[in-house]
Amino acid sequence: MDERAAEVDVTSNGANSEVLVSVSDIKKHFPITKGLFGRQVGAVRAVDGVSFDIYRGETLGLVGESGSGKSTTGRVILQLDEATEGTVSFENRDLTEMSGSEVRQLRPRMQMVFQNPHASLNPRMTVGTIIGEPLVEHRQSKGDERQARIDELLSLVGLEPKHANRYPHEFSGGQRQRIGIARAIALNPDFIVCDEPIAALDVSIQAQVVNLLEDLQNVLGLTYLFISHDLSMVRHIADRVAVMYLGKIMELADVDDLYNTPKHPYTQALLSAVPVPDPEVEATRRHIILEGDIPSPANPPPGCPFNTRCPIAQDRCHQEVPEFRELASGQWVACHFAE
Amino acid sequence: MSQTQKVLEVSDLVTQFDTPDGVVHAVNGVSFNLKKGEFLGVVGESGSGKSVTMMSLLRLIPMPPGEIVNGEAVFDDIDLLTLEVDELRNVRGGKIGFIFQDPMTSLNPVLTIGYQIMESLKLHTDTPAKDLEDRAAALIELVGIPDAKQRLKNFPHELSGGMRQRVMIAVALACDPQLLIADEPTTALDVTIQAQIIDIVRDLRDKLGTALIWITHDLGVVAGLVDRVLVMYGGQIVEEAEVNELYAKPQHPYTKGLLGSLPRLDQKGQDLVNIQGQPPSLYTKPSSCSFAPRCEYAYDKCWAENPQLDAISDSHSVACWWDMDNERPRYG
Numbered sequence: 236m237d238e239r240a241a242e243v244d245v246t247s248n249g250a251n252s253e254v255l256v257s258v259s260d261i262k263k264h265f266p267i268t269k270g271l272f273g274r275q276v277g278a279v280r281a282v283d284g285v286s287f288d289i290y291r292g293e294t295l296g297l298v299g300e301s302g303s304g305k306s307t308t309g310r311v312i313l314q315l316d317e318a319t320e321g322t323v324s325f326e327n328r329d330l331t332e333m334s335g336s337e338v339r340q341l342r343p344r345m346q347m348v349f350q351n352p353h354a355s356l357n358p359r360m361t362v363g364t365i366i367g368e369p370l371v372e373h374r375q376s377k378g379d380e381r382q383a384r385i386d387e388l389l390s391l392v393g394l395e396p397k398h399a400n401r402y403p404h405e406f407s408g409g410q411r412q413r414i415g416i417a418r419a420i421a422l423n424p425d426f427i428v429c430d431e432p433i434a435a436l437d438v439s440i441q442a443q444v445v446n447l448l449e450d451l452q453n454v455l456g457l458t459y460l461f462i463s464h465d466l467s468m469v470r471h472i473a474d475r476v477a478v479m480y481l482g483k484i485m486e487l488a489d490v491d492d493l494y495n496t497p498k499h500p501y502t503q504a505l506l507s508a509v510p511v512p513d514p515e516v517e518a519t520r521r522h523i524i525l526e527g528d529i530p531s532p533a534n535p536p537p538g539c540p541f542n543t544r545c546p547i548a549q550d551r552c553h554q555e556v557p558e559f560r561e562l563a564s565g566q567w568v569a570c571h572f573a574e
Numbered sequence: 575m576s577q578t579q580k581v582l583e584v585s586d587l588v589t590q591f592d593t594p595d596g597v598v599h600a601v602n603g604v605s606f607n608l609k610k611g612e613f614l615g616v617v618g619e620s621g622s623g624k625s626v627t628m629m630s631l632l633r634l635i636p637m638p639p640g641e642i643v644n645g646e647a648v649f650d651d652i653d654l655l656t657l658e659v660d661e662l663r664n665v666r667g668g669k670i671g672f673i674f675q676d677p678m679t680s681l682n683p684v685l686t687i688g689y690q691i692m693e694s695l696k697l698h699t700d701t702p703a704k705d706l707e708d709r710a711a712a713l714i715e716l717v718g719i720p721d722a723k724q725r726l727k728n729f730p731h732e733l734s735g736g737m738r739q740r741v742m743i744a745v746a747l748a749c750d751p752q753l754l755i756a757d758e759p760t761t762a763l764d765v766t767i768q769a770q771i772i773d774i775v776r777d778l779r780d781k782l783g784t785a786l787i788w789i790t791h792d793l794g795v796v797a798g799l800v801d802r803v804l805v806m807y808g809g810q811i812v813e814e815a816e817v818n819e820l821y822a823k824p825q826h827p828y829t830k831g832l833l834g835s836l837p838r839l840d841q842k843g844q845d846l847v848n849i850q851g852q853p854p855s856l857y858t859k860p861s862s863c864s865f866a867p868r869c870e871y872a873y874d875k876c877w878a879e880n881p882q883l884d885a886i887s888d889s890h891s892v893a894c895w896w897d898m899d900n901e902r903p904r905y906g
């Protein structure tokens with residue numbers, strides 16, 4: 236199927252230690268303008284200094300509440316949004332230094348699956364045309380060969396070749412998301428940013444799509460950045476997890492470490508707020524109730540971004556931005572007091 | 575609990591929508607009851623009829639195209655479905671409070687929240703005029719909003735989503751309702767804010783003794799909150815059980831599949847069950863089990879006849895022709 240997948244030295248958890256994507260201190264500030272001449276009066280600090288590596292073959296989960304900067308991070312990585320600062324490299328090549336045409340050449344290898352399967356498919360195109368579009372755009376295969384590839388893609392995502400002649404509205408939400416996934420894998424990518432790929436789907440359909448993403452990862456050796464606010468699903472699918480809050484990473488760790496022994500007070504509160512579908516477990520679970528709301532990214536508090544809601548905040552937290560540092564346990568945490 | 579302690583008894587509710595594409599059979603014979611102070615969860619996927627069922631009780635569905643074709647909904651000894659419209663208005667926002675998913679649609683954007691709460695108090699209670707403001711502030715405080723007196727002067731858009739949802743709860747509580755119906759009140763909120771709201775509702779349960787119907791598609795939320803759960807599918811209740819029993823021993827294949835398809839925060843490495851197929855079309859009146867096309871247990875009877883909700887114990891009912899525990903047809 237995919238020759239590249241075969242070359243990769245895959246370890247037991249599906250990932251290896253080769254860094255595929257490296258994000259270094261990226262920032263994305265959207266200007267807030269006012270008046271006729273668009274005078275800049277401030278900025279939304281959507282992403283405000285984020286660094287992490289994504290290893291080939293792994294799934295990195297990116298979680299956080301709405302507005303924390305997850306989608307913007309994904310878009311900056313794929314160069315769909317230009318970073319205000321910082322670098323993104325793909326196989327050790329700095330994307331932020333590349334020309335438009337160089338990025339375009341790499342485009343087939345980095346793809347995105349969107350949240351809303353209804354909005355992201357052109358309603359006037361047949362499913363075959365939608366899936367074949369990237370093949371046309373990047374001049375890969377033609378004629379019968381292209382048709383065969385479209386058929387192959389449809390069956391890979393669990394649809395039938397005869398579906399190629401139908402239109403998106405003839406499909407259910409879960410099926411449309413499969414079409415979006417088929418398009419994303421059409422060019423044999425290495426890396427896919429999945430931005431809330433199941434959020435718009437019915438609960439009973441979500442498992443279908445997640446199982447499909449996992450199967451495709453195994454067969455094609457894909458690397459995922461899986462963006463989601465569903466912390467239970469992220470536990471299921473991710474190898475490592477990064478927790479965002481107000482444009483910054485609060486904690487990053489192997490999935491089991493993060494869920495079993497969260498070190499950051501925000502991660503602890505966030506996890507404790509997620510209900511478990513089991514009344515006996517819920518009856519004895521301790522819920523940490525945070526006070527107040529998430530501050531606006533246009534006006535984040537000085538010091539630690541979490542200081543307005545943190546149950547253990549001290550004076551220092553209101554002055555000093557905590558360093559993102561590695562603990563003895565191997566977990567990365569941005570909190571003065573985590574240990 | 576004795577019969578007399580029931581606050582609500584719904585029988586055989588049927589609601590349809592007459593649309594250009596055909597008749598939508600949204601609610602197909604729903605019966606349930608609610609005891610005083612009881613918390614009832616209603617779960618089921620999108621389009622299963624959760625909202626239409628509860629909105630039908632207060633005739634809040636658009637009519638036409640909607641029509642309540644059959645049923646009875648006895649609340650406080652009166653049938654809500656045959657009540658005169660002006661009397662029904664008194665019940666809405668009075669003895670029965672309703673909290674909608676999107677508070678912006680039910681809070682008036684051009685009025686302060688203080689004004690809106692006080693209006694509700696004026697309309698439904700005999701609070702003396704001089705006490706209205708204090709009472710409104712007390713309600714705002716009750717739902718965990720600090721600086722209550724100041725907040726009364728705010729307009730809805732000046733509040734965050736979580737705050738607005740609390741105001742909605744305060745408005746619904748203004749008249750000491752006997753029953754509160756909350757339709758996905760936390761679905762649009764972040765989890766840390768959802769946890770705040772659920773904490774408040776749990777707290778109120780002890781303080782007020784209000785009965786509650788909580789509609790959600792999140793089986794996690796109801797697990798820690800309610801006493802009993804109704805599972806809806808295709809406009810019918812397919813399972814009803816005491817909360818612990820439902821999660822420990824689901825009897826309907828849909829409930830079982832749904833629970834198996836859910837990843838859990840506290841578990842690693844489980845396989846997620848694929849529920850094959852799609853939710854049912856509601857354009858025809860069900861004459862077979864609506865879940866049959868997706869059901870691994872379906873046999874000829876399931877295609878021939880629509881199973882009705884039937885008690886298998888005092889605290890558990892199911893609408894299914896297959897007895898999962900004994901691996902045989904349920905009747906006969």
Ligand SMILES: Nc1ncnc2c1ncn2[C@@H]1O[C@H](COP(=O)(O)OP(=O)(O)OP(=O)(O)O)[C@@H](O)[C@H]1O
Pocket residue numbers: 265279280281282299300301302303304305306307308464532
């Ligand atoms: N094009 C833009 N112009 C201005 N502000 C933006 C833009 N895109 C995003 N933002 C703001 O940046 C912040 C982060 O947005 P982002 O969409 O990355 O968050 P998110 O974590 O993906 O949230 P959600 O869970 O709601 O999808 C938000 O405050 C958002 O309003």
Ligand SMILES: Nc1ncnc2c1ncn2[C@@H]1O[C@H](COP(=O)(O)OP(=O)(O)OP(=O)(O)O)[C@@H](O)[C@H]1O
Pocket residue numbers: 591593598599600618619620621622623624625626627636639640791856
């Ligand atoms: N005004 C309307 N006109 C036509 N059909 C309607 C109308 N309102 C609801 N329906 C249909 O009735 C059925 C039940 O809808 P309902 O809103 O009760 O579902 P639900 O279980 O609350 O779903 P959700 O979880 O998406 O809120 C759906 O098929 C819906 O499309």
Ligand code: SF4
Pocket residue numbers: 499500501539540541542543545546547548549552557569570571572573
């Ligand atoms: S640094 Fe301070 S405010 Fe931030 S999470 Fe740690 S204790 Fe809380």
Ligand SMILES: [Mg+2]
Pocket residue numbers: 305306307
């Ligand atoms: Mg997003």
Ligand SMILES: [Mg+2]
Pocket residue numbers: 624625626757
């Ligand atoms: Mg609804």
